[in-house]
Amino acid sequence: MQRTSDQASDTKRWGAGALVFAALAMVGGMSNAYVISLLTIVLLFTFLGQSWNLMLGIGGQLSIGHALFVGIGAYAVAILNIKYGVTPWIGLLLGAVIAGFVGAVLAWLSFRFEVRGIYFALLTIAAAEFARIMFGGWDYVGGMQGLFYQAPSGTMDLGMLRGDARFYYFVALALAAIGVAGTELISRSYWGYVWRAMRDDDEAARALGVRTFRHKVLVVSISAATAAIGGGVLGLVQGAIFPDSIMGMAISVDVLIGPVVGGLGTAFGPLVGSMAAIPLHHAMGALGDSLGLPGLNSVAYGAVLILVVWFLPDGIWPAIVRLYGAIQLPARGRISQLRKAEE
Amino acid sequence: MTALLEVKNLTKAFVGLVAVNDVSFSLQAGRITALIGPNGAGKTTCFNLVAGALRPTAGQVLFEGCLLEREPPEAVCRMGIARTFQIVRPMKDMSVLENAMVGAFSWTTNVKEARDKAYESLENVGLAGKANARTDQLTLPDRKMLEMAKALSTRPKLLLLDEVMAGLRPTEAAGVVGVLHRLAESGLTILLVEHVMRIVMEVASTVVVLHHGAKIAEGKPSEVVADPAVLESYLGAGFHA
Numbered sequence: 001m002q003r004t005s006d007q008a009s010d011t012k013r014w015g016a017g018a019l020v021f022a023a024l025a026m027v028g029g030m031s032n033a034y035v036i037s038l039l040t041i042v043l044l045f046t047f048l049g050q051s052w053n054l055m056l057g058i059g060g061q062l063s064i065g066h067a068l069f070v071g072i073g074a075y076a077v078a079i080l081n082i083k084y085g086v087t088p089w090i091g092l093l094l095g096a097v098i099a100g101f102v103g104a105v106l107a108w109l110s111f112r113f114e115v116r117g118i119y120f121a122l123l124t125i126a127a128a129e130f131a132r133i134m135f136g137g138w139d140y141v142g143g144m145q146g147l148f149y150q151a152p153s154g155t156m157d158l159g160m161l162r163g164d165a166r167f168y169y170f171v172a173l174a175l176a177a178i179g180v181a182g183t184e185l186i187s188r189s190y191w192g193y194v195w196r197a198m199r200d201d202d203e204a205a206r207a208l209g210v211r212t213f214r215h216k217v218l219v220v221s222i223s224a225a226t227a228a229i230g231g232g233v234l235g236l237v238q239g240a241i242f243p244d245s246i247m248g249m250a251i252s253v254d255v256l257i258g259p260v261v262g263g264l265g266t267a268f269g270p271l272v273g274s275m276a277a278i279p280l281h282h283a284m285g286a287l288g289d290s291l292g293l294p295g296l297n298s299v300a301y302g303a304v305l306i307l308v309v310w311f312l313p314d315g316i317w318p319a320i321v322r323l324y325g326a327i328q329l330p331a332r333g334r335i336s337q338l339r340k341a342e343e
Numbered sequence: 344m345t346a347l348l349e350v351k352n353l354t355k356a357f358v359g360l361v362a363v364n365d366v367s368f369s370l371q372a373g374r375i376t377a378l379i380g381p382n383g384a385g386k387t388t389c390f391n392l393v394a395g396a397l398r399p400t401a402g403q404v405l406f407e408g409c410l411l412e413r414e415p416p417e418a419v420c421r422m423g424i425a426r427t428f429q430i431v432r433p434m435k436d437m438s439v440l441e442n443a444m445v446g447a448f449s450w451t452t453n454v455k456e457a458r459d460k461a462y463e464s465l466e467n468v469g470l471a472g473k474a475n476a477r478t479d480q481l482t483l484p485d486r487k488m489l490e491m492a493k494a495l496s497t498r499p500k501l502l503l504l505d506e507v508m509a510g511l512r513p514t515e516a517a518g519v520v521g522v523l524h525r526l527a528e529s530g531l532t533i534l535l536v537e538h539v540m541r542i543v544m545e546v547a548s549t550v551v552v553l554h555h556g557a558k559i560a561e562g563k564p565s566e567v568v569a570d571p572a573v574l575e576s577y578l579g580a581g582f583h584a
Contacts, residue, residue, distance in 0.1 A: 190452040193437075197445040200434035207394070207428070209420035209449025209497050265436070 013184065017268070021177045028169045036169050038282060042274045043172035044234050049258030049270030050179035051226035056256075057265030058187055059219030060199025061107070062117065065124030066227050066255040068131050069099040071247030073228025074235035075135065078147045081160075088161040092232045096225040102127075103224025107217045125252070132247035146242035149235075161236060168237045175233060176271060179226075184267040195219055196265075227255070254278075257301065261308050263315030272317045277304055347372040347501055347532045348393065348424075353402035355388050362388040364556040365402070370501065375523060375533045377547035377564075379540070381577055385556040386536045387429065390505055393534070394426040395419035406501070421449050425499035427490040429506045429536075433478035439465065440474040442489060446496030457496075464495040468522055484515040491522070501532045508539050520546050544568070552576070 027039065048070065055061050076095030080086035106127055110120050136144045156163035161171070186192045197205040198212040206212050235241045245251070262273025281297050288296025312319045346369035355363040363385045370376050378386050391397040393404055395416045404411040406422060414422070425446070434442050443461035444454075451457055465471045468488040473481065481489060487507050494502055504523075508516045516539065523546050527533055537543050543550060543564060550567045552560040554576040560567050567573055 188454065190448055190454060190457075193441060193444055193454070193457070194448050196437055196441070197434050200436055201432050203396075203416075204428065204432040204434070204493075205445065206416045207396075207420060207426050208446040208493055209417050210445065211417050 013267075017177075017180055017184070020268075020271075021173065021180075024173055024176075025170075028166060028173060033165060036165050038279060040165065040169045040172045040237060042278045043169070043176040044230060044237065045254060045258050045278060046271045046274045047172070047175040047179040048227055048230040048234075048255045049262070049274055050176075050183050051223050051230060052255045053259040053264065053266075053270050054183060054186065054226070055219055055223035057259055057269070058183075058192060058199065059195045059216065059223070060202075061216055061220055062121040063124040063220075063223070063252075064121045064256070065126070065128030065252055066223075067247045067249065067251035068124065068128035069103060069224040069227035070231030070234065070251050070255065071128075071131060071135065071241075071243070072099040072102060072224075073231030074241045074246045075141060075147075076228065077232035078149070078235050078241050079141060082147050082149060087159055088232060088236060089159075092229050095228040095232050099228030099231075100221045100225035104217050104221035107220035111213055111216050125249070128247060128249075128252060132243045135243040135247060144243060146240055148240045151239070161233075168233075171233060172237070175230065180267050180271060183270075187265075187267070191215075191218075199265075253301075257305070259315070261304060261315060263317035266315070266317050269315050269317040272320070273315065276316060277301070280304060345372055346370060347407060348534070349403075349405040350389075350393065351403045351405065353389065353392055353404065354400045355385075355392055355397060356400045361556050363392065363399075363553075366553065366556070366558045367402075368551045368558065368561055370532055370534055371549070372500075372532050373527060373530050374548045375527050375535060375546050376549045376551065377535045377537050377543040378551050378553065379537055379543055380553035383555075384553040384576075386553055387505060388556075389553065390426075390503060390534075390536045394424065394503055396426075417449075420497055420499075423498070423500035424503060425494035425497045425501070426503040427487075427494050427505055427507060429509070431483075431486040431490050433481075433486060433489055435478055437478070438474070439470060439476050439478060439481065439489060442478060443470075443474075443492045443496050446493050447498075449497045460496050460498075461492070464492040467495055467526070468492045469518070484511055484518070487511065487519070488522070495526075499531070501534065502526070503534050503536075505536045506538060507535070508537060508542050516542055540568075 024039070024043070028036065048066070052063060052066050055063055073092065073095035076098060077088045077091030080091040080094065081088050106123065110123055115123060135141055141147060152162050152164065156167050187196070194205070194210050194215055197208065197210055198215055202212050231246065235246060257277045258270040258274035260273065261277050262271065263269025280300055284300035285297035288294055308315065348370040350369065351367050353363055353366045354361065366389060378389060380386050388397065392399050395411065395414050395418065398413060406424060409422070411419060434445065440458070440461055443464050444457045446464070447457035447460040462471060462474065465474055468491050470485060470488050470492055473485065478486065478489065491504070491507065508519055511519065520542060523533060535543070535547060547564055550562065550564050551558060552567055552573050559572045559576060560570045
């Protein structure tokens with residue numbers, strides 16, 4: 001009996017997801033260049049947010065240094081493509097492998113010596129900053145001057161992942177869809193159950209036979225590898241990469257803002273959160289420029305974070321789900337249910 | 344009769360305190376054994392030593408003839424020893440069913456198999472009707488039962504229960520007693536750490552009494568409660584029944 005209701009809500013979730021992405025695909029066909037480029041960034045950070053979400057929202061491991069993995073992916077693609085003319089597909093794969101390895105080593109060393117929780121998070125910042133400074137001083141990869149892709153010729157080339165803004169919009173859309181569907185699939189797989197168990201209570205999970213050490217290393221490694229794929233595409237979209245921008249703290253923050261605002265550990269949260277936060281960030285940036293108030297966008301970011309943490313600590317998406325559930329009830333139960341949802 | 348678990352001269356010393364001192368006992372397969380004693384007797388320490396959560400200072404724990412030595416808790420679980428915690432620890436962001444599924448992933452990676460096993464475990468403890476509930480919607484007795492269901496999903500040969508009855512009303516405890524009897528009949532071996540004497544008398548076939556870390560008595564419940572050393576440890580010197 002319960003199993004059928006599970007399946008019904010499964011169909012609903014997948015149906016809703018398909019509709020959302022179909023709508024986004026249609027947007028890609030008609031809108032103006034500014035909207036397209038903004039949404040491309042939103043969708044890329046949806047994918048990156050999913051990678052981060054996998055690690056904290058499902059695996060329970062906090063990273064504030066995801067820029068490390070984003071940067072590794074971006075540099076892997078750029079070095080191979082710009083210096084050797086190798087297709088970005090290979091670069092994406094190689095970047096993912098390297099980042100996955102770096103993530104696994106970082107996690108292994110850290111958890112092996114009982115560096116956990118917030119201390120692990122500090123270690124991720126340190127590792128990202130170390131890499132940023134190292135790349136900045138490394139002449140082979142252009143140092144602080146960075147690396148530049150050739151200007152796109154305008155013709156679409158799927159093999160070399162080059163094309164116009166619209167082409168990258170659809171690449172980002174595909175990644176975001178993979179991110180949302182992948183999160184959904186993983187959280188309901190063997191890994192998902194085991195990871196959520198260790199996220200909720202490490203000791204209790206171990207008592208139930210979960211080898212939490214290896215699963216923590218695994219989740220960090222997979223998260224790092226997927227972040228590198230997002231980073232590789234981000235570099236292509238931006239057309240140039242610099243250590244300060246692609247491996248800086250700002251990227252680490254941008255990556256986590258989507259899932260935190262949208263809803264940690266949920267499949268749709270990072271999409272909803274990125275949709276809400278990134279356009280606001282850009283709009284406030286533009287407003288700040290015209291008013292002569294630089295930094296207005298960062299203030300807006302901070303304000304949104306505080307408001308969300310204060311009023312919707314689970315994030316926006318779970319609040320929408322609760323509201324929807326309440327509307328479906330008969331009118332009489334609605335108010336009390338809404339109140340309950342508020343609590 | 345074969346001993347499923349043998350504890351030999353087990354000792355655990357913390358700084359300035361010997362919590363468990365040279366304790367030996369064995370658990371017979373398919374039986375319910377209770378570990379009792381006054382507060383601070385070393386029951387939970389002893390329990391944690393068997394579960395692999397603590398390492399003994401001296402002595403051995405043998406499970407099915409194999410020495411348990413430096414095995415982490417997850418390995419102990421995979422060998423067939425499942426435990427519950429004194430304070431209930433549901434995975435709070437997972438449903439009741441999902442909680443019960445986690446244990447099954449110690450022997451399968453198939454989600455459907457794990458789900459079937461979880462339903463079976465929940466049925467065993469009478470929680471199947473609440474499979475889709477959130478754990479914070481459960482009453483305390485239900486949460487205690489969920490702890491047992493989680494442990495049962497690991498397909499244990501030996502179930503270690505740390506004060507499952509603590510904080511339960513007599514009628515609720517009676518329900519737990521029924522569940523324990525059924526599990527023992529199905530062949531499961533159970534070690535119970537318990538404070539509530541009345542319940543121990545009802546369920547255990549053997550009782551081991553600890554006092555100040557040392558074993559002071561072992562035997563059938565009726566023999567143990569008549570033992571002067573046991574009475575003295577619970578009620579103070581000079582008391583005679």
